[in-house]
Amino acid sequence: PLAAAMAAKRGTDEMRDRVVLGEFGVRNVHTTDFPGNYPGYEDAWDRRRFEEAFRVDIIREEEGALEFDMVGIDAAIANAFRRILLAEVPTMAVEKVFVYNNTSIVQDEILAHRLGLIPIRADPRLFEYRNQGDEEGTEIDTLQFQLKIKCSRNPQAAKESSDPNELYFNHKVYSKHMTWVPLGNQTDLFPDADFRPVHDDILIALLRPGQEIDVLMHCVKGIGKDHAKFSPVATASYRLLPDITLLQPIEDEAAEMLQKCFSPGVIEIQNIKGKKVARVANARLDTFSREVFRHEGLKNLVRLARVRNHYIFSVESTGILPPDVLVSEAIKILMGKCQRFLNELDSVPME
Amino acid sequence: VQADGTDGNCVTFVLHDEDHTLGNSLRYMVMKNPDVEFCGYCITHPSESKINFRIQTRGGLPAVEPFRKGLNDLMGVCQHVLNTFEVRLLPEELSGL
Numbered sequence: 001p002l003a004a005a006m007a008a009k010r011g012t013d014e015m016r017d018r019v020v021l022g023e024f025g026v027r028n029v030h031t032t033d034f035p036g037n038y039p040g041y042e043d044a045w046d047r048r049r050f051e052e053a054f055r056v057d058i059i060r061e062e063e064g065a066l067e068f069d070m071v072g073i074d075a076a077i078a079n080a081f082r083r084i085l086l087a088e089v090p091t092m093a094v095e096k097v098f099v100y101n102n103t104s105i106v107q108d109e110i111l112a113h114r115l116g117l118i119p120i121r122a123d124p125r126l127f128e129y130r131n132q133g134d135e136e137g138t139e140i141d142t143l144q145f146q147l148k149i150k151c152s153r154n155p156q157a158a159k160e161s162s163d164p165n166e167l168y169f170n171h172k173v174y175s176k177h178m179t180w181v182p183l184g185n186q187t188d189l190f191p192d193a194d195f196r197p198v199h200d201d202i203l204i205a206l207l208r209p210g211q212e213i214d215v216l217m218h219c220v221k222g223i224g225k226d227h228a229k230f231s232p233v234a235t236a237s238y239r240l241l242p243d244i245t246l247l248q249p250i251e252d253e254a255a256e257m258l259q260k261c262f263s264p265g266v267i268e269i270q271n272i273k274g275k276k277v278a279r280v281a282n283a284r285l286d287t288f289s290r291e292v293f294r295h296e297g298l299k300n301l302v303r304l305a306r307v308r309n310h311y312i313f314s315v316e317s318t319g320i321l322p323p324d325v326l327v328s329e330a331i332k333i334l335m336g337k338c339q340r341f342l343n344e345l346d347s348v349p350m351e
Numbered sequence: 352v353q354a355d356g357t358d359g360n361c362v363t364f365v366l367h368d369e370d371h372t373l374g375n376s377l378r379y380m381v382m383k384n385p386d387v388e389f390c391g392y393c394i395t396h397p398s399e400s401k402i403n404f405r406i407q408t409r410g411g412l413p414a415v416e417p418f419r420k421g422l423n424d425l426m427g428v429c430q431h432v433l434n435t436f437e438v439r440l441l442p443e444e445l446s447g448l
Contacts, residue, residue, distance in 0.1 A: 035385040045383035045424055056435045068439075070432070076379040077428060083372040324440050328433060335429040337373050338422045341366065345419055 012038060018243060018305040023293045031074055031308070064234070065316040066323035069241075071309065078238055078311045084330040085236035087224035090129075091320050092122040092143060094217045094229075101214040104173075106205040111213070114205075115147075116229045118175050119198040119318040120219055125329075126190070130220045139184035143195055143219040146181050149173050151207035171207050176200035181216070198319035232326055234316040240306035242283045248301050250278045258298055261291040284312070361389075361407040362414035370394065374402045380428070381421035386412050 014020070016038070020027045035044040054072035061067075070078060097112040104111075122143055130141040149170050157167045164171055175197040205213065224231035244266065250258055255278035259267040268281040293299045315323040366373070374392040381390045389407035406414040 031379070034382045043383065044385045045380065047424070047427055050428065051431055054431065054435060056432070056439045058439050068436075073428070073432070074379050076375040077425075077432075080372045080376040088372070324436075327436060331429050331433045331436070334373070334376070335426055335433075337369070338377075338426045338429070342419065342422050342426075345415065345422075 014305075016041075017308050019240065019308055021288065021290065021304040021306070023290075023299060028308075031076075059312075061324070064319060064323065065314070066327070067312065067314050068327075070311045070313060073309060073311070075308070078313075080334055081327070081330050082236055082238055082313075084333050085233050085315060085326060086231055088333055089232050089326055089329050090124045090221050090223050091230050091232045092120050092124050092127060092219045092221055093227075094118065094120070094145070095220045095222065096218040098216040098218075099214075100216065101212055104205050104207050104211045104213055111205060111215070115215070115217055116227070118178075118202055118204075119320050120145075120195065121198045121320060122193075122195045122219065123321065124221050127221045129222075137183070137218050137220070139186050139189065141220060142183060143186075144181040144183050145178045145195075145217040145219065146215070147173070147178050147204075147217065148212075148214045149177050149207070150212035151209050153209040168207075168209055172203060173205045173207060173213060174200060175202040175204060177204075178217070232318060232320050233323075234318050236313070236315045236326075238311045238313045240308065241310035241312060242286045242288060243305045243307050244280045244283045244286065245303040245305070246278065246280060246301060247303055250298075250301055251275050254278075254297060254301075257295060258292070258302070261289075261295065261298065263287050263289075360411065360414055361405070362418075364404045364406075364418065365401055366404055367401045369402050370400060374404065377404065377421055377425060380424045381406060381417050383424075384417045384420060386410065387417050390417075 015028050016033050019029055032038075033041070033043045037043065050072065054070075057069040057071070059067040059069060094112075094116045097108075097115055099108050099112075102108055102111060106114075120143070127143075128141045130137060134141075151168055151170045154167055154169055161167060178197055180195045207213070222230040244262070252275060255267075255269050255276050258278050259269060261267075263286045265282055266280065266286045267278050269276045270279055271277075288304065290304065292302050292304070313327075315327060317323045317326055321329070371394070374394070378390055378392050381387055386408050387406060388409040390405065392402050392404045394402050404418075406417055408414050408417060
């Protein structure tokens with residue numbers, strides 16, 4: 001009876017904390033730890049318990065990418081952060097393109113579309129959103145850029161050459177040719193700022209002698225929900241921490257086969273008393289291809305699962321803002337949403 | 352925000368300009384409240400950006416209370432996540448991760 005009770009508790013623990021990958025489907029997907037579901041478990045929201053169990057670990061921080069772990073929150077909130085990172089953190093991007101002269105092969109609207117997608121290095125927190133219906137734009141919500149370039153023939157090129165780099169000047173239009181044109185008092189507001197595209201070597205168009213492009217661009221602040229060009233991340237994703245358990249000891253040939261079934265580094269083979277025994281070394285590296293289930297002998301000896309509240313986030317920024325700033329901004333935006341509804345609740349009287 | 356319901360115990364809030372981002376996380380926080388008998392949200396039509404958020408309480412508790420508590424709890428969670436995250440960023444820069 002005690003063993004049975006312990007086994008039952010292990011079973012419910014598994015249901016509460018692990019998402020199990022079976023051969024033909026995934027089990028225990030939904031969060032079930034709400035008050036009243038499990039007798040004997042304290043599931044009501046307890047802020048202190050949450051704060052004790054919660055932790056954040058920064059795994060790797062590179063120039064444009066950040067990998068960090070969040071342990072102890074639920075899928076709903078982790079997903080909310082991911083959705084906000086993709087679609088609701090504002091950035092500046094080219095919205096209106098005033099074409100004064102475009103004699104290139106690239107059509108006006110295609111050129112405008114390409115210009116809109118170029119990430120602009122401008123901190124969006126310094127700017128406001130443009131008011132609805134405002135066509136002109138003021139200093140506090142618009143950045144103006146100019147692209148003026150004309151292609152001409154190189155008189156000193158060799159007679160027989162066919163290399164366009166030699167024959168023509170300015171035949172490739174790069175993003176470095178975009179120059180900032182300060183509006184109004186922007187030179188006073190931003191004395192040290194240098195607004196330009198994040199990358200200088202984005203090819204916008206190709207020209208031939210006699211063709212020119214002369215456009216003026218207005219950048220405004222927007223969010224990814226409106227148009228994907230405003231999304232500040234190259235991508236933001238998360239995965240759950242894998243949890244691989246060997247239900248029985250696996251030896252010799254089976255151990256070798258097991259090692260091949262998982263990503264390199266996950267299973268290591270140790271030599272214990274002359275026999276090769278498999279051991280789970282680092283489950284985190286696994287990408288869960290579920291190759292184990294294709295081998296009849298191995299599939300019942302391993303349990304593949306994921307830890308339900310351990311999220312491995314990976315955020316790559318396009319360069320406008322560093323990824324740690326992006327995550328902080330996303331959390332602040334979720335707080336702002338809650339605050340908005342709290343304010344409405346307090347101001348509107350409920351009947 | 353609009354609310355309509357039968358007797359104050361079951362209320363359906365209509366939240367405009369919201370989607371799964373706030374809907375699912377708020378639903379989770381409200382479900383963690385032991386006084387709530389039922390909590391759910393749905394998006395009435397994908398072309399309209401509004402959600403119907405329904406709360407039913409047991410006992411005579413007005414449904415606005417768990418809604419308010421859920422919002423406050425979610426704010427608390429975000430604040431704590433932000434603090435923990437920013438604290439973790441500082442020593443890394445100092446010690447060169």
